[in-house]
Amino acid sequence: MSADIELDRVTIRFGEFTAVKDVSLRINGGEFFSILGPSGCGKTTLLRTISGFLEPTEGAVRIAGHDMAGIGSNKRPTALIFQNLALFPLMSVAENIGYGLRVRGVPKAERRRKADELLRLVALPDQGDKRIGELSGGQKQRVAVARALAVEPKVLLLDEPLSALDLRLRQHMRAELRAIQKRVGITFIYITHDQGEALTMSDRIAVMNAGHVEQVGDGRSVYDRPATPFVASFVGENNGVSGLVESIDGEMATLDTPLGRLKGRGGAGLKPGDPATIFLRPEALRLCAPGETPDLTAEFVNSAFEGNFTFVFLRAASGQAMTMSVGRDADIGALAPGASVALAFDSADALALPVRHNA
Amino acid sequence: MTHPFTAALIFALPLLVILAFVVMALIEKRRGGNVGAPGFFQRNGTPVAIFLIAATAFWALVLIVFPQLYMVDYSFHPKLPELKRGGPEDHYTLENYRYFLFGSTQNTDHWNTTHLNAFWITIFVSTVITIVNFAICYPLAYFMAQVAKAPTVLKLMVLLVIPYWINEILRAFAFRILLGTGGLLNNVAIALGLIQEPIDFIGHDIALYAGLTYAYLLIMMFPLYNAIESLDHNQIEAARDLGAPWWHIHLFIVMPFAKPGIASGATLVFMLCAGALAAPLVLGGPKTLWFTPIVYDRFFQAFNWPQGAAYAIILLLTCMAFVSLVMRLFKVNLSEITR
Numbered sequence: 001m002s003a004d005i006e007l008d009r010v011t012i013r014f015g016e017f018t019a020v021k022d023v024s025l026r027i028n029g030g031e032f033f034s035i036l037g038p039s040g041c042g043k044t045t046l047l048r049t050i051s052g053f054l055e056p057t058e059g060a061v062r063i064a065g066h067d068m069a070g071i072g073s074n075k076r077p078t079a080l081i082f083q084n085l086a087l088f089p090l091m092s093v094a095e096n097i098g099y100g101l102r103v104r105g106v107p108k109a110e111r112r113r114k115a116d117e118l119l120r121l122v123a124l125p126d127q128g129d130k131r132i133g134e135l136s137g138g139q140k141q142r143v144a145v146a147r148a149l150a151v152e153p154k155v156l157l158l159d160e161p162l163s164a165l166d167l168r169l170r171q172h173m174r175a176e177l178r179a180i181q182k183r184v185g186i187t188f189i190y191i192t193h194d195q196g197e198a199l200t201m202s203d204r205i206a207v208m209n210a211g212h213v214e215q216v217g218d219g220r221s222v223y224d225r226p227a228t229p230f231v232a233s234f235v236g237e238n239n240g241v242s243g244l245v246e247s248i249d250g251e252m253a254t255l256d257t258p259l260g261r262l263k264g265r266g267g268a269g270l271k272p273g274d275p276a277t278i279f280l281r282p283e284a285l286r287l288c289a290p291g292e293t294p295d296l297t298a299e300f301v302n303s304a305f306e307g308n309f310t311f312v313f314l315r316a317a318s319g320q321a322m323t324m325s326v327g328r329d330a331d332i333g334a335l336a337p338g339a340s341v342a343l344a345f346d347s348a349d350a351l352a353l354p355v356r357h358n359a
Numbered sequence: 360m361t362h363p364f365t366a367a368l369i370f371a372l373p374l375l376v377i378l379a380f381v382v383m384a385l386i387e388k389r390r391g392g393n394v395g396a397p398g399f400f401q402r403n404g405t406p407v408a409i410f411l412i413a414a415t416a417f418w419a420l421v422l423i424v425f426p427q428l429y430m431v432d433y434s435f436h437p438k439l440p441e442l443k444r445g446g447p448e449d450h451y452t453l454e455n456y457r458y459f460l461f462g463s464t465q466n467t468d469h470w471n472t473t474h475l476n477a478f479w480i481t482i483f484v485s486t487v488i489t490i491v492n493f494a495i496c497y498p499l500a501y502f503m504a505q506v507a508k509a510p511t512v513l514k515l516m517v518l519l520v521i522p523y524w525i526n527e528i529l530r531a532f533a534f535r536i537l538l539g540t541g542g543l544l545n546n547v548a549i550a551l552g553l554i555q556e557p558i559d560f561i562g563h564d565i566a567l568y569a570g571l572t573y574a575y576l577l578i579m580m581f582p583l584y585n586a587i588e589s590l591d592h593n594q595i596e597a598a599r600d601l602g603a604p605w606w607h608i609h610l611f612i613v614m615p616f617a618k619p620g621i622a623s624g625a626t627l628v629f630m631l632c633a634g635a636l637a638a639p640l641v642l643g644g645p646k647t648l649w650f651t652p653i654v655y656d657r658f659f660q661a662f663n664w665p666q667g668a669a670y671a672i673i674l675l676l677t678c679m680a681f682v683s684l685v686m687r688l689f690k691v692n693l694s695e696i697t698r
Contacts, residue, residue: 073596073599073600079600080596082593082597084591084593086593086594086597088598099601100601100603102611103602103607104602148601
């Protein structure tokens with residue numbers, strides 16, 4: 001059973017400080033929904049509000065249509081996986097998983113059966129009698145997931161649970177979590193500051209910054225069509241070049257920047273004469289073909305071989321650092337530090353966004 | 360005086376034990392042991408290391424082990440004037456223990472009900488006081504360790520500690536003034552019309568029990584606070600999130616985690632309570648039965664040191680046995696307490 005979640009103009013204040021400002025979100029039942037943002041953007045506060053540890057100062061949280069005001073975290077159909085997992089160290093793995101059932105008065109044999117079943121689901125069969133201290137980081141992760149799923153929540157809330165794992169394990173657990181979500185079919189709300197996690201796992205992503213939601217959409221639209229300069233620079237690598245809007249021609253906008261005239265798709269609300277930033281993804285930049293007119297030129301600094309591609313670090317004429325990614329076949333071997341590089345990009349791959357004065 | 364041979368044995372025994380430890384350590388070293396780690400002498404430097412060992416040995420042996428062993432030996436001797444000690448009448452005897460049980464050094468016809476009663480009441484009441492102290496301290500310790508913010512904790516700490524700047528005897532007398540028949544509590548209760556006649560708190564030992572509870576409150580408080588403070592607050596929230604009501608969280612998450620703290624607090628309170636002397640002397644009524652004043656009287660009223668030694672040892676061993684039994688019951692071991 002999954003449930004819709006509705007955040008209706010939720011504002012959360014701690015004294016003078018406003019952690020979450022007027023957030024409205026609708027999360028569909030059975031969805032893998034990520035809330036992505038830098039630390040301190042209010043995403044954990046929002047999660048704690050959904051799970052019932054905090055009450056919104058204003059607005060309402062509705063789960064499956066029911067207003068959750070005044071309902072404590074022990075009465076909500078949600079289960080939270082903590083950042084540090086918060087497994088009970090004095091209990092065995094099976095006792096940890098069975099704790100929520102024990103609270104509900106489920107008999108011991110039944111709890112054990114359920115724990116074994118969940119351990120199979122999270123690919124840890126026959127580990128029920130182990131102590132928590134005997135498990136590796138990834139195994140603890142799985143136990144935490146099993147413990148939360150044992151109470152059959154309608155919504156599973158995950159607070160950056162993978163942040164303590166090493167890179168390889170983290171990537172593996174992403175796929176695992178996604179597969180578990182597909183199998184159990186309940187709503188997952190996943191908090192992360194890691195855009196890679198959000199992009200690979202989620203059906204939809206809400207990007208948060210300084211207490212408000214900047215954009216909601218699936219990974220592709222957030223990456224390809226960021227709504228704000230913040231989203232453009234936070235999700236994925238991006239080279240932002242600031243300037244003034246010179247002209248707008250249909251969908252396309254031309255900016256006058258210190259690096260020359262740059263043309264790209266225009267975002268909403270762009271007006272000639274306004275300050276704006278044009279964003280160029282590292283993969284949108286390429287080396288100029290012979291005879292082609294370069295869109296901009298920069299100085300080669302160094303490069304980093306990443307295996308399937310290479311990052312090329314450049315310094316533009318204005319002194320701005322820029323990053324370009326090139327494929328294996330790109331001819332960069334001859335470039336010496338300080339060499340001038342002519343760059344080109346497809347204006348359809350560039351995006352100009354208005355700079356908000358108040359943000 | 361004690362037989363020279365026994366005396367020699369008593370003093371040699373701890374030295375032999377230490378020697379045995381040294382030999383064991385040497386043997387272990389020869390087997391390889393931990394090659395990389397620097398030894399005790401390397402880490403501290405020879406002069407400091409020798410001082411540390413000598414000081415610890417002096418403290419442990421001269422101040423703790425020898426006097427206790429001497430008392431053990433003493434308790435098995437008859438009461439004799441100074442001149443006759445070590446003489447033909449000085450022999451090993453169980454008469455002091457016999458006196459405790461039967462009220463006579465010679466026959467076993469009647470139980471020594473006065474002393475036995477006092478003994479069991481001391482153990483029983485100390486247990487009750489320990490439980491009451493836990494009941495008072497646990498909510499406060501939990502509040503300070505998990506709920507309250509730092510400034511509040513600081514204020515509470517100061518409020519808890521300040522009364523203990525006052526000398527124990529003065530605190531006991533303060534209770535006497537509060538709880539006496541003409542004391543504050545009775546006067547207020549009569550003025551309010553709650554009671555007609557003053558209640559004899561002291562005669563009914565209520566003053567004593569209250570005083571003892573109060574005297575050892577902090578000794579329960581701090582181990583509990585430390586234990587609960589080290590519990591990750593997320594675990595409490597995780598339990599709550601999994602649907603646990605508050606009492607379930609305390610009973611199955613917080614208390615098991617704080618068990619070592621509870622055990623050390625309870626052990627200290629129980630031991631100190633059972634061995635308390637000042638509070639029973641000041642707050643005890645005319646009919647009060649508490650074992651330590653009886654022990655005191657053996658020494659300084661009856662001038663029967665061997666008997667006093669026997670009584671003290673009975674109390675000590677019983678308390679130790681009781682505490683280890685309770686710890687076994689609650690599956691706590693000593694190494695956890697010292698954690």
